[in-house]
Amino acid sequence: MKPYQILLSGITILPVIGVIILLVWRKATKIQAAIVGIVSESFALVIPLVLLSTLRKEGAIFFSVPWIPNMNISFSLELNWLALTFLLTEVLATLAAMIYSLGDQDGDKHSHYYYALLLLFSLGMSGTTLSNDVFLFYIFWELMLIASVLLILAWGHGELRFRVSLKYFIITHLGSLMVLVCLITLYVNFGTANLSELILHASTLPRNTQIFLTTFFLIGFCVKMAIFPLHIWLPDAHTVAPMPVTIILAAAMLAMGTFGVLRFPYSLFPLETIQPFAIWLMIAGLVSEVYGALMALAEQEIKRIIAYSSVSQMGYILFGLGTLTARGMQGAIMHVVYHAIVKAMLFMVVGIIITVTKERDIRNVGGLGGKLPILTACAAIGLLGISGMPPLGIFNSEWMIFAGGFDSGVSIALTVITLIGSLLTLVYALRFFGKIFFGDQQPAEIMEQSPRALLVPTVALTVFLVIEGLLPGPLLAWAAQGLSTVFGGVF
Amino acid sequence: MAGYFEIVLPIFILIGGAFAVFLLGRLFAFSNRVMSVLTAAVLAGTLVVLILHYQNIPHIINRPDVFYGLDDPGGIIYRPNAVGVFILIIGVIIGLLITLYSGEYLSRDPRYLVYYPLILLTLAGLLGMFTSNNLFNLFLLTELTTITASALVAFRFKSKPSIRAGFKYLIMSSLGTMTMMLGIYFVYRSTGDMQLVAPLATPDDLTRIGAACFLLGFSLKAGVVPLHTWVPDVYGHAPSAVSGLLAAVLSKSMLFIMPVVCLRLGMTRGELGTYLMIFANLNMLVGSVRMLRQQQLGRFLSFSTIAQTGYLMFGLGMGFYYGLEQAYGVGLFLFMIIAVMKCLAFLSAGMYEYYFGTQDIELLRGAGRQMPLAAFTFSIALAGLAGIPLLAGFNGKWLIFSTAILSGDVFALVCLAVFVLSTVIGLGGYLPMIVKQYQPAPGSEHLTPAGGQPIEVSTWMVVPTGLLSLMVIVIGVYPGPWVNLVSQVMQWMMVTL
Numbered sequence: 001m002k003p004y005q006i007l008l009s010g011i012t013i014l015p016v017i018g019v020i021i022l023l024v025w026r027k028a029t030k031i032q033a034a035i036v037g038i039v040s041e042s043f044a045l046v047i048p049l050v051l052l053s054t055l056r057k058e059g060a061i062f063f064s065v066p067w068i069p070n071m072n073i074s075f076s077l078e079l080n081w082l083a084l085t086f087l088l089t090e091v092l093a094t095l096a097a098m099i100y101s102l103g104d105q106d107g108d109k110h111s112h113y114y115y116a117l118l119l120l121f122s123l124g125m126s127g128t129t130l131s132n133d134v135f136l137f138y139i140f141w142e143l144m145l146i147a148s149v150l151l152i153l154a155w156g157h158g159e160l161r162f163r164v165s166l167k168y169f170i171i172t173h174l175g176s177l178m179v180l181v182c183l184i185t186l187y188v189n190f191g192t193a194n195l196s197e198l199i200l201h202a203s204t205l206p207r208n209t210q211i212f213l214t215t216f217f218l219i220g221f222c223v224k225m226a227i228f229p230l231h232i233w234l235p236d237a238h239t240v241a242p243m244p245v246t247i248i249l250a251a252a253m254l255a256m257g258t259f260g261v262l263r264f265p266y267s268l269f270p271l272e273t274i275q276p277f278a279i280w281l282m283i284a285g286l287v288s289e290v291y292g293a294l295m296a297l298a299e300q301e302i303k304r305i306i307a308y309s310s311v312s313q314m315g316y317i318l319f320g321l322g323t324l325t326a327r328g329m330q331g332a333i334m335h336v337v338y339h340a341i342v343k344a345m346l347f348m349v350v351g352i353i354i355t356v357t358k359e360r361d362i363r364n365v366g367g368l369g370g371k372l373p374i375l376t377a378c379a380a381i382g383l384l385g386i387s388g389m390p391p392l393g394i395f396n397s398e399w400m401i402f403a404g405g406f407d408s409g410v411s412i413a414l415t416v417i418t419l420i421g422s423l424l425t426l427v428y429a430l431r432f433f434g435k436i437f438f439g440d441q442q443p444a445e446i447m448e449q450s451p452r453a454l455l456v457p458t459v460a461l462t463v464f465l466v467i468e469g470l471l472p473g474p475l476l477a478w479a480a481q482g483l484s485t486v487f488g489g490v491f
Numbered sequence: 492m493a494g495y496f497e498i499v500l501p502i503f504i505l506i507g508g509a510f511a512v513f514l515l516g517r518l519f520a521f522s523n524r525v526m527s528v529l530t531a532a533v534l535a536g537t538l539v540v541l542i543l544h545y546q547n548i549p550h551i552i553n554r555p556d557v558f559y560g561l562d563d564p565g566g567i568i569y570r571p572n573a574v575g576v577f578i579l580i581i582g583v584i585i586g587l588l589i590t591l592y593s594g595e596y597l598s599r600d601p602r603y604l605v606y607y608p609l610i611l612l613t614l615a616g617l618l619g620m621f622t623s624n625n626l627f628n629l630f631l632l633t634e635l636t637t638i639t640a641s642a643l644v645a646f647r648f649k650s651k652p653s654i655r656a657g658f659k660y661l662i663m664s665s666l667g668t669m670t671m672m673l674g675i676y677f678v679y680r681s682t683g684d685m686q687l688v689a690p691l692a693t694p695d696d697l698t699r700i701g702a703a704c705f706l707l708g709f710s711l712k713a714g715v716v717p718l719h720t721w722v723p724d725v726y727g728h729a730p731s732a733v734s735g736l737l738a739a740v741l742s743k744s745m746l747f748i749m750p751v752v753c754l755r756l757g758m759t760r761g762e763l764g765t766y767l768m769i770f771a772n773l774n775m776l777v778g779s780v781r782m783l784r785q786q787q788l789g790r791f792l793s794f795s796t797i798a799q800t801g802y803l804m805f806g807l808g809m810g811f812y813y814g815l816e817q818a819y820g821v822g823l824f825l826f827m828i829i830a831v832m833k834c835l836a837f838l839s840a841g842m843y844e845y846y847f848g849t850q851d852i853e854l855l856r857g858a859g860r861q862m863p864l865a866a867f868t869f870s871i872a873l874a875g876l877a878g879i880p881l882l883a884g885f886n887g888k889w890l891i892f893s894t895a896i897l898s899g900d901v902f903a904l905v906c907l908a909v910f911v912l913s914t915v916i917g918l919g920g921y922l923p924m925i926v927k928q929y930q931p932a933p934g935s936e937h938l939t940p941a942g943g944q945p946i947e948v949s950t951w952m953v954v955p956t957g958l959l960s961l962m963v964i965v966i967g968v969y970p971g972p973w974v975n976l977v978s979q980v981m982q983w984m985m986v987t988l
Contacts, residue, residue, distance in 0.1 A: 067969075067971070068969075068970055068971040068974065069971060070971060070974055070975055070978070071970075071971070071974060135889070138880065139880045139881060142879065142880040143880065143881070146879060146880075153926065153929075159930075162923075162926050162930050165926075166919075166922050166923060166926065169918070169922060170915065170918055170919060170922070173915070173918060174915060177911055177914075177915065180892065181892065181896075181911075184889065184892040184893045184896055185896050187893060188893050188896045188897045
């Protein structure tokens with residue numbers, strides 16, 4: 001085994017060491033726990049960057065050790081361009097959330113458990129993106145769910161958190177079971193759990209089986225993406241979760257559904273199998289986009305407004321995936337990254353608003369514009385960003401998605417409606433911004449300054465968002481290479 | 492009597508140990524803890540003998556010259572049975588942990604002297620049932636387990652629910668054994684013999700009726716729906732340690748004796764498979780649905796047991812119906828993991844009962860904050876039963892899924908859909924239960940024994956539950972060796988069936 005292959009395993013193993021340290025180090029202060037968490041998580045960021053040059057040469061890096069030999073199951077990882085994009089997005093979102101946690105009151109109690117679970121949550125997602133074995137994939141897929149449920153249960157807000165986490169677990173687990181049925185069907189048919197081998201052979205399955213598996217995969221992953229009407233777990237979970245967890249849920253975990261769609265049905269089966277689903281994916285994307293935006297417009301709870309905006313944004317991504325064109329799907333991958341940055345940043349803004357005003361109802365918050373100028377600027381950039389204003393990132397991805405829609409030839413009308421529907425994003429963004437920062441309703445008490453510990457990561461993400469928007473080249477190249485990985489060079 | 496004494500040596504040790512432990516206890520007025528250690532020593536000895544016997548199985552399995560007893564007309568012979576040894580090894584390990592646990596759990600019960608011998612006798616009867624090749628002897632050994640288990644269930648005889656539970660168990664189990672007796676009558680009338688060494692060459696209608704009687708009898712003892720009505724009352728009111736042994740090992744092992752007897756009496760594998768798969772659906776649905784509304788921990792776990800019996804029947808049923816060897820392995824694997832998880836669940840519930848004096852779920856809300864260890868082990872057990880990855884239950888779920896899909900048949904896929912439904916409904920029971928341990932009822936400061944302070948759990952309880960938790964995790968994380976083990980037993984099982 002070559003050194004870089006062993007290094008790849010570090011992405012999953014080193015955070016585990018961090019988890020063990022945190023579980024053992026019971027007397028760790030919040031700062032100490034955070035340092036262990038952030039350092040452990042940083043390995044998951046640094047290692048892929050170190051492996052970048054090898055990845056350019058090799059196209060993909062593999063690591064594999066036998067796990068359950070008599071069942072042909074191994075601890076097998078693969079870093080490819082698609083995985084890289086999602087992995088870095090997820091790790092950056094987690095790091096941002098961990099840094100934000102330092103200034104947040106969430107996680108003050110039992111900090112070592114809190115950061116250990118954040119690490120496990122991220123490990124679940126890293127493992128999901130890297131798994132090259134379907135058994136291993138499912139283990140990581142569920143780990144991400146279990147860690148997030150525990151975080152909501154233990155550090156969520158209010159007594160409602162017990163019911164919400166149960167709802168979140170059961171609904172997303174139902175989606176996971178659909179995925180599990182597909183994974184085991186593949187495993188049973190080919191006698192191996194190795195994903196690379198399955199990708200080579202899956203197209204030999206009878207067409208009906210391929211259609212069945214694609215349907216189940218898509219429904220299962222759409223639950224994770226929170227596509228209407230499978231989104232019902234999202235608003236509550238996002239609202240009740242502590243803010244750093246909400247950031248990871250929205251910015252990173254939703255992306256895992258997109259990754260699943262690309263990694264499984266799209267990678268496994270030929271385009272002819274996926275083609276009949278295209279129109280339905282686009283319609284589902286459109287409905288989700290409009291429904292999420294309308295709900296964001298109707299909501300009064302500021303965290304729920306941004307939560308529903310995720311339902312809407314995932315709609316764009318699904319629409320892009322449904323176009324089955326290079327541009328549309330590249331746009332979808334780019335949208336995942338841009339959405340992660342914007343959403344993480346917007347939730348940070350919401351967190352600061354709640355901390356500063358102690359209010360969660362948009363009707364009770366107003367006039368922050370003059371008092372908190374930096375926060376106002378960040379919010380303005382974030383909300384313009386999510387509305388798709390150039391030159392901020394989402395403009396680029398939406399452009400690609402809509403271009404893909406027109407290219408697809410499936411339905412021009414559908415693309416036009418989706419384009420028009422995107423105006424709703426602007427409407428709820430303006431309502432949010434106008435009411436909170438320029439509304440008349442002053443909250444009863446208000447802090448004079450945004451807490452610096454919360455503001456710093458927010459500003460950093462804002463700057464990152466602007467840079468990403470202005471320099472979309474590298475991301476576009478990665479998305480193209482990722483797509484090439486999925487379709488074996490067809491696109 | 493002649494032959495290979497090692498076949499019956501574990502039974503002798505258990506029965507001899509039972510009498511020895513009781514007499515020594517009476518003679519020297521041993522304390523509960525001494526009795527616990529003494530019984531554990533007997534079980535440890537049995538375990539060693541069983542493991543040695545297990546290693547010898549490849550050399551003696553299915554050899555006509557290897558038996559113990561009188562191979563004459565009317566004589567009784569015992570033959571090696573790989574599945575029986577495997578199940579007993581699990582049973583003895585579980586029994587050993589339960590015995591140690593009882594070192595604390597029974598410390599408030601004055602009648603502990605009879606408790607330990609009864610556990611030994613129950614296990615002796617169980618092994619005898621697997622090895623005996625004589626129907627009448629099988630009946631007697633079944634009665635032995637029934638009577639000793641009834642006495643264990645009604646162990647706390649001053650409590651009315653306990654007595655009721657013991658009585659109900661005795662009546663229902665006796666009904667099962669009487670049905671078997673009826674079966675023996677039909678078989679004897681047809682063949683004039685009660686030996687059951689090999690499948691009957693020409694089974695007639697009478698022997699097939701006899702087989703049906705045995706099927707019914709074992710089903711009743713295993714808690715197959717609709718013959719399950721005794722399960723919640725018995726496991727709900729028996730001491731948790733006893734429920735752990737009965738639910739984890741005794742009742743489910745009946746599903747493995749059932750095919751040995753029924754197939755030899757002329758029932759076809761297809762018929763047996765169909766029966767198991769159809770009724771598995773009922774068990775899975777009734778168990779998981781009824782579990783949701785339970786207010787008492789014991790009853791909650793009882794209905795969960797009924798659902799798990801369904802999973803086991805589903806796995807075994809596929810094995811018989813489709814002739815899938817893998818499915819038998821799934822059945823054995825499920826038996827092993829369910830035994831560990833279920834025992835852990837009952838023992839953890841027993842810790843709550845022991846320290847808080849109640850099994851009422853609402854009264855126990857938030858108890859996990861005072862007893863984090865019990866809450867942890869109970870959570871591990873419930874999460875394992877719910878099939879959460881990296882715990883033993885998930886591997887069982889994976890194996891059931893893969894076997895059903897491998898069969899590729901609509902019948903199996905319909906049963907798989909019911910299985911999925913049952914696991915999802917089950918989640919609705921297990922997860923709230925995990926949560927309730929940490930979530931006190933609003934405005935409730937009900938947990939009085941320690942005034943809300945953390946409770947230090949006895950080491951006698953910590954060690955067995957800790958070991959069981961470890962087993963749930965180890966089998967979950969590293970299932971390879973366990974799957975190998977089960978595959979080996981499965982091969983031997985195929986030879987003897």
